[in-house]
Amino acid sequence: MAAPFARIFSKSLRQIPRPWGSSCQSGLRSRSTKSLPVMGSDHTSGVVSFPPLQTYSEEESMMKDAVKKYAQERIAPFVSKMDENSAMDEEVIKSLFEQGLMGIEIDPEYGGTGSSFFASILVIEELAKVDPSVSVLCDIQNTLINVLFTKLGTPAQKEKYLSHLSTDMIGSFCLSEAESGSDAFALKTRAEKHKDFYVINGSKMWISNAEHAGVFLVMANVNPSAGYRGITCFIVDRETEGLEIGRKENKLGLRASSTCPVNFDNVKVPESNILGEIGHGYKYAIGMLNEGRIGIAAQMVGLAQGCFDHTVPYTRQRVQFGKRIFDFQGMQHQIAHVATQIEAARLLTYNAARLKEAGRPFIKEACMAKYFSAEVATLTTSKCIEWMGGVGFTKDYPIEKYYRDCKIGTIYEGTTNIQLSTMAKFIDKEFEQ
Amino acid sequence: MSGRVLVGVKRVIDYAVKIRVKPDHSGVVTDGVKHSMNPFCEIAVEEAVKLKEKKLMKEVVVVSCGPQQSQETIRTALAMGADRGIHVEVSGKDYETLGPLQVSKILAALAKKEDAQLIILGKQAIDDDCNQTGQMTAALLDWPQGTFASEVSLEKDGIKVVREIDGGLETIKISTPAVLTADLRLNTPRYATLPNIMKAKKKKIANVKPADLGVDLTSRLEVLRVDEPPQRQAGMKVETVDDLVSKLKDAGKV
Numbered sequence: 007m008a009a010p011f012a013r014i015f016s017k018s019l020r021q022i023p024r025p026w027g028s029s030c031q032s033g034l035r036s037r038s039t040k041s042l043p044v045m046g047s048d049h050t051s052g053v054v055s056f057p058p059l060q061t062y063s064e065e066e067s068m069m070k071d072a073v074k075k076y077a078q079e080r081i082a083p084f085v086s087k088m089d090e091n092s093a094m095d096e097e098v099i100k101s102l103f104e105q106g107l108m109g110i111e112i113d114p115e116y117g118g119t120g121s122s123f124f125a126s127i128l129v130i131e132e133l134a135k136v137d138p139s140v141s142v143l144c145d146i147q148n149t150l151i152n153v154l155f156t157k158l159g160t161p162a163q164k165e166k167y168l169s170h171l172s173t174d175m176i177g178s179f180c181l182s183e184a185e186s187g188s189d190a191f192a193l194k195t196r197a198e199k200h201k202d203f204y205v206i207n208g209s210k211m212w213i214s215n216a217e218h219a220g221v222f223l224v225m226a227n228v229n230p231s232a233g234y235r236g237i238t239c240f241i242v243d244r245e246t247e248g249l250e251i252g253r254k255e256n257k258l259g260l261r262a263s264s265t266c267p268v269n270f271d272n273v274k275v276p277e278s279n280i281l282g283e284i285g286h287g288y289k290y291a292i293g294m295l296n297e298g299r300i301g302i303a304a305q306m307v308g309l310a311q312g313c314f315d316h317t318v319p320y321t322r323q324r325v326q327f328g329k330r331i332f333d334f335q336g337m338q339h340q341i342a343h344v345a346t347q348i349e350a351a352r353l354l355t356y357n358a359a360r361l362k363e364a365g366r367p368f369i370k371e372a373c374m375a376k377y378f379s380a381e382v383a384t385l386t387t388s389k390c391i392e393w394m395g396g397v398g399f400t401k402d403y404p405i406e407k408y409y410r411d412c413k414i415g416t417i418y419e420g421t422t423n424i425q426l427s428t429m430a431k432f433i434d435k436e437f438e439q
Numbered sequence: 440m441s442g443r444v445l446v447g448v449k450r451v452i453d454y455a456v457k458i459r460v461k462p463d464h465s466g467v468v469t470d471g472v473k474h475s476m477n478p479f480c481e482i483a484v485e486e487a488v489k490l491k492e493k494k495l496m497k498e499v500v501v502v503s504c505g506p507q508q509s510q511e512t513i514r515t516a517l518a519m520g521a522d523r524g525i526h527v528e529v530s531g532k533d534y535e536t537l538g539p540l541q542v543s544k545i546l547a548a549l550a551k552k553e554d555a556q557l558i559i560l561g562k563q564a565i566d567d568d569c570n571q572t573g574q575m576t577a578a579l580l581d582w583p584q585g586t587f588a589s590e591v592s593l594e595k596d597g598i599k600v601v602r603e604i605d606g607g608l609e610t611i612k613i614s615t616p617a618v619l620t621a622d623l624r625l626n627t628p629r630y631a632t633l634p635n636i637m638k639a640k641k642k643k644i645a646n647v648k649p650a651d652l653g654v655d656l657t658s659r660l661e662v663l664r665v666d667e668p669p670q671r672q673a674g675m676k677v678e679t680v681d682d683l684v685s686k687l688k689d690a691g692k693v
Contacts, residue, residue, distance in 0.1 A: 064511070065636055068518060071475075072631045106633035119633040129633075 059356045062128070065121065070128045076105055077136040085137045088262035089407055092254065095262075098140060099176070099218060107133075108147050109172025112156065116168035123297070127304045127359045131352075134308025135315065138411045139262035141305045143176070146214055149301040150294050151177030154223055154239070158282035158290065163241065167221060178219035180210040180268055181291055187212075188424050190225075191234035191288055195270060197226035204228065204280075206240065206248075206273040212418075216251050217264030220244050224270070225287050237287035241279040248273035259410035296369050297362060298419050299376040303355040306379035306415040310348045310386040313408035317390040320397075337393065344386050351379040370432040377425040380415030387412045441497045442556030442615075444487045446521065447546055448480040448503050450512040451566045464664050466535070467566075476512045479561025481519075481628040482621040486591060487559050488520035489626065495593045498522045500553055504542055506530040510644055517639035518631035524644040525549065529656065533649075536658035538567070541649070543575035548652035550580060555616065557598075562587055562620040573620035583613035586620040 062070065084095045102108055110126045112118020119125075126148045134141035155167055171177055186192040195208025206226050213222075222242045229236030242249060252267035282290055318341065321332040331337055354375040361368035387409040391398035398405045416422045452458065453473040461468055476484075490496040501516040503509040504527040513524035527545055529537055550558055558577075563570035577584035585591070585600030589608070592599045602609045603622050631639075649656050677683045687693045 064514065065640055068511075068514065068631065068636045068639075069633055072518075072633065072636060076630050104632065105630060106635075110633060114634065114637070120637050121633065125633075 059353050059360070062124075066125050066128055069121065069125050070132055073105070073107065073129050073132040074135075076101070077133055077140075081133070081136050081140055085262075085404070085407070086401075088137070088139065092256065092261040094139065094143065094218065094264065099143070102140070102144060103173055106172075107144055108176075109152060109168075110148050112152055112168055112172045116164065116172055118152075118168070118172040123363050124356075124359050127300060127355065130301050130304040131308035131311075131355075134305040135312030137262065138305055138309045138408075139260045141308060142260060142263050142302075143215055145298070145301040145305055146179060147171065147177060149298045150179045151221075151223065153297060154179075154281060154290060154294055158239070160278075162278070163281065167241070170220065175220035176215050176218045178213050178215045178222045178268070179294075180213050180222050180224045182212045183209060184211045184267075188421055190291065191237065193225060193227065193237065195224065195226040196230065197228045197238060197240060197275070199228060202277045204240065204275050204277065206242070206270045206275055208270050210268045210270075212255075212265055213268045214263055214265055214418075216266035216268055217254060222249070222268065223281065225291060226270075228284055232285065234288045235285050237291070238284045239281040239287045239290055240275050241281050242270075242273060242275055246273055246275070258413060259407070260414050261410075295419060296372055299372040299425075300355060300358045300362065300368075302415065302419045303351070303358065303372070303375035303379040306376075306383040306412065307348065307352045307355050309408055309412055309415070310351065310379070310383045313383075313387050313390045313405060313412075314344065314348060316404055316408075317393050317398075321393050324395075331393070340389060341393070344389050347382045347385060351375070351382040354378055370429055373420075373425040373429045376415075376420065377422050377429075380412070380422060383408075383412035383415050441495070443498045443500060443553055444490060444496045444557045444559060445546065445550055445553060445555040446480075446483050446487045446499060446501045446516065447542070447558070447560045447572065448484060448501055448512050448516050449477045449561070449564045450474050450503060450505055450509050451477045451564055454478060454565055460665055460667050464666060466662065466665050474508065474512075476515055477561050477564045477566075479563060479565070479621055479623070480512075480516075481561075482623070482625050483559040483561050483619075484516045484519050484521060485626045485628040486588075486619075486621055487557075488629075490557075490593065491520070491522075496557065500525060500555070502527065502546065502549055504529050504537060504545055504649075506534055513644050514639055515631060517642045517644075518636045519629060520635065521642075523642055525553075525647055526644050527647050527649060527652075529649060533656045536660070537656065538658060538660060539569045539571035539575055540659065541654065541656050543572050543579055544654045545649055545652055546572070546576045547579040548654055549647075550576075550616075552652070557616060558582075558618045560618070560620045562622050573618050577618035580616075580618070582617050584618045584620070585611060585613050587622040588619050589622050589624040591619060591625065 080101050081098055084098055088095055106119045107129055109118030110121050110129060111123060112120070114120040130141050130145045133144055152171055155164060155171065159167070181190055181193070183193050183195065185194065195206065195210065197204040197206045206224065208226065210224070221244065224240045224242050225237055226240055227236040228238050248271040250269040250271065252269060255265045257265060321337060321341070322330055324331045354371070358368050358371040358375040361371055390405050391409055394403065394405050397403050400406070451474060452469065453475045456473055459468045484501065487496065487499045491499050499521040500523055501513055501521040502525045503513050506529070510526050513526055517524055546558060560573045562573065573586055574584060585598060585602065587603045588600050589603045590601035597612050597614045598617055599610065599612050600619065602611065603624070675686065677686060684693070
């Protein structure tokens with residue numbers, strides 16, 4: 007019985023690099039003897055071990071703890087003020103770079119941390135527990151900007167930008183426009199070729215990090231008659247003449263994260279600033295957003311957990327009718343339900359991340375993770391305000407901020423409806439004869 | 440002055456955890472409880488790394504005595520900037536009875552083996568509050584000691600140590616080699632940045648057994664019983680000073 011069993015297992019296991027080693031005990035950091043080894047099945051005894059999803063390599067564990075501590079001490083004190091003023095504190099940005107959180111996957115030769123995608127996910131989750139705005143800054147940099155440069159950059163481009171992206175420069179990703187959000191490829195920003203340079207004209211909207219970004223990755227069409235196959239990715243430095251950053255949006259949530267229109271008025275960009283190949287921009291955008299999706303899922307999970315963690319202690323303290331409100335069965339059932347949802351969202355997210363790292367198909371799972379986590383964040387924050395009662399409704403407590411912050415999760419980096427449609431396409435294919 | 444600094448770090452229950460006494464009163468619950476590096480040990484590591492950065496010391500070697508999990512604590516110190524680690528394996532019954540006397544014997548043996556010029560320890564551990572290891576180590580080595588250090592400066596002819604004592608601050612000068620124990624205000628420990636955590640993976644942790652160092656781990660102490668502090672009694676409000684005095688007299692306090 008053991009032999010065929012082992013064969014079935016080994017087929018599916020061959021490509022999963024999962025950390026071997028101890029299962030996770032609550033409170034104790036789980037360790038493995040190596041970080042991210044390839045797990046093979048033990049053919050001789052036919053016994054295979056499946057570590058739980060919440061198993062981290064030693065380095066991932068250390069990073070999680072380090073970021074947790076850092077976020078509590080260096081970011082938490084500023085959260086309220088940043089939200090009130092709709093502005094990210096310069097000190098916070100600086101410390102993010104100092105801690106190596108802006109170049110997690112960048113190679114150490116460019117000043118980066120040289121760690122894994124999953125480490126980025128853990129960092130994004132931990133930051134979101136404290137401030138989802140800071141988390142999204144870190145997420146965009148790591149899962150969109152850095153990945154694009156690393157995967158598509160020429161040696162010269164990598165040399166010029168990667169070492170800055172990991173140490174002192176923020177990047178922005180410019181795809182959306184006023185008339186093209188979900189219908190991204192209907193973008194109108196034009197790039198006209200002149201000899202060895204291009205002239206970009208157009209307007210981008212909803213650009214995160216724009217206030218502080220030093221470099222913009224701009225999706226523009228070099229050949230509108232070719233439709234989306236003309237979309238090309240350009241690297242545009244902030245100081246380029248003609249690039250104008252519009253007024254920051256006054257938002258419901260994620261207020262500390264700057265969201266601005268960015269206008270291009272005859273912006274000259276040398277040919278050498280094309281990232282990747284001409285006309286392949288649409289492919290890059292889709293590819294990167296598939297990964298960025300998992301990052302947003304992690305942000306929403308962290309947001310939900312952070313909100314939950316602030317609320318439950320209150321329910322254990324608050325006494326009404328002679329007992330803690332936590333002790334009322336109605337409350338217990340609601341709290342347990344929400345805790346389950348958060349756990350499920352986390353597992354979807356971690357699994358999508360591990361699938362991606364394993365080089366296995368992950369797009370459907372990434373969509374599921376993002377869609378579900380955003381819904382869970384909405385449910386959690388809404389419930390938490392109710393559990394806190396009157397104080398949950400005031401700005402003196404951090405709960406209402408989480409409630410405002412969560413809504414964007416169902417909107418950006420692919421709306422919930424888009425996620426669902428994408429998943430449906432995959433499901434349709436799965437059932438094809 | 441260039442040389443080797445030996446830093447001792449201890450894995451203790453995290454300071455934020457609520458401590459629970461085991462039902463059999465033999466100790467406190469440690470299973471499944473969050474552990475981290477003793478805060479004073481963090482300060483000691485920070486001071487050693489600072490000395491290396493100022494090029495006053497050549498190498499920082501971090502030591503921890505305990506079970507497998509102590510390696511995590513050593514790793515954290517490596518991520519803060521220490522060069523290499525030594526894990527002295529002590530587990531089971533031996534670990535339960537491990538105290539300052541045995542640890543100081545181990546540290547003294549290692550200091551000789553590693554040819555250390557300086558030993559920096561935290562002033563005390565937050566689990567047992569012994570405040571003895573540094574002092575015992577210095578005595579075993581017959582080295583001078585600068586304990587409760589809130590300021591340390593290496594000078595040509597020795598080390599100037601400002602000590603926090605009950606009456607205020609005391610400044611002493613001691614010769615090297617020496618033992619220092621770190622107090623709260625000595626420095627603010629750095630965070631392990633993510634790049635440093637990655638670098639720490641490549642640093643070596645050597646495995647050593649106490650027997651290899653010729654150290655006998657038998658304890659001279661036996662813990663008879665561990666109890667929680669008594670529950671705080673409710674206070675009483677009084678209206679006047681006379682009331683207060685009479686209540687105190689009734690309770691036999693005056």
